[in-house]
Amino acid sequence: MFGTGLTYYLYEKFYVEKQKEILILQGEELQKFYDKAANKTEFKKRVQWTDDSSDAKVIFTEDPMLLSAGIPYNELAENNLITFDERQRLLAGKKVIFIREHPRFHQDILAVTIPLLEKKQLVGALFLYMPLADINEPFKSIRNVLAVSLVLLLSLVVWAGLKMTNRLIKPLKEMETISRKMSQGDFSKRIEVLQTDxxxxxxxxxxxxxxxxxxxxxxxxxxxxxxxxxxxxxxxxxxxxxxxxxxxxxxxxxxxxxxxxxxxxxxxxxxxxxxxxxxxxxxEDDSYPMKDEPLPFAQLISEVAERFELSARQKEIQLVQNLDDEIIVNGDSDRLEQVVSNLLDNAIRYTPEGKPIRITLTKEGTFAVLMIQDSGPGISKKDLPKVVERFYRVDRARSRKEGGTGLGLAIVFQIIKKHNGELNIESEEGSSTTVIVKLPLFE
Missing domain, CATH: 1.10.287.130 (Signal transduction histidine kinase, dimerisation/phosphotransfer (DHp) domain)
Incomplete structure (x- = not known):
């Protein structure tokens, strides 16, 4: 909008200035010809030719009354071409240039008055003028174009502003509405994301x-x-x-x-x-403290397995151990005992009488790998990903009868996680289940 207005201002200003220069140039050329002309008749013919061949109107006068009265209070007389003050400037040999509504021509004009001097005395004047209506005529078409452009530009700015405002406010309003629902316990609503800003x-x-x-x-x-x-x-x-x-x-x-x-x-x-x-x-609390000390992992496993010998013998289950005694891990001994205890408790609970449970401890890269394999009924593929969830039981009735709380594997998962280890369970329905625990080796 500013650029459009500036273009119009500069175009009009330069165009008017150009017309003013043309009038001055024509006046000065006639002024030179006046000094060289053989007689007044020849000069008047030149003035007439200029008047006919150019857009400007040219008036030559030797009548002081046309130029202006000799006293100030008559300066606005209707027939005067210039004012008293402007006449004084002509007497001093200076050009007079003005743009105003002229009472003689009853319209706004751009005028240039050139003094004609003989022996430094004012003997006449050339009055060249152009109606401003003629000067502004070329601007009518551009004025309309600029007006239409300005309206379109304003419409575009308003449209873009509304669109931008809507892009900003709509998601915020949705957030306000959804946050109100969230405060009431409804967390199901979502905001449609359509932008990447x-x-x-x-x-x-x-x-x-x-x-x-x-x-x-x-x-x-x-x-x-x-x-x-x-x-x-x-x-x-x-x-x-x-x-x-x-x-x-x-x-x-x-x-x-x-x-x-x-x-x-x-x-x-x-x-x-x-x-x-x-x-x-x-x-599950991130701030819960966990000890970090070197532990002989095989010894810890053996001690826990020894505590389960009685319950294993009652079901005629043999605990088959194959442990690497040189493996040392970093960790909390109490919590790792809890891991082995929960896993052995589950294995004995679900292994039928007379079947073995295999406990293996080996190295694998920078990890100690504990594997406990039972001889139980196995876990279906559907249930396998959920067994570490709280209270999840593959067979709820049987688990409750055998005394399980449904939290053992969830506790094991959290302890292994806090030791930067991994817990994996491999099983198939109707076959055995193998629990694999990976813990970083002591460095």
């Missing part, structure tokens, strides 16, 4: 945040449902058998003792559940 990046980050919150909320709901489900069964057993004892339904002391034993077992299971939940909550 800062606002688009902000919208994408907002969607990532919403997805994370939705996932956290989903896990929280699942956690509460699972905890409620896990506690409901033992609590219902305890309530039922307690009421039976109080109501005398138990009958003899042996039946009452059996009921109390069931209540005791359920209490222990609830205690293990609460302990595992607190343990898992600590391990």
């Amino acid at each position: 800062e606002v688009g990046n902000l919208a994408a980050s907002f969607n990532t945040l919403a997805s994370s919150l939705e996932e956290v909320d989903q896990k929280r709901r699942e956690f509460l449902q699972n905890v409620s489900h896990e506690l409901r069964t033992p609590l219902s057993y305890m309530k039922g058998y307690t009421e039976a004892i109080l109501d005398g339904v138990a009958g003899d002391r042996e039946a009452a003792r059996r009921y109390v034993s069931i209540i005791h077992n359920e209490t222990e299971r609830m205690q293990r559940l609460v302990h595992d939940l607190l343990d898992l909550a600590q391990l």
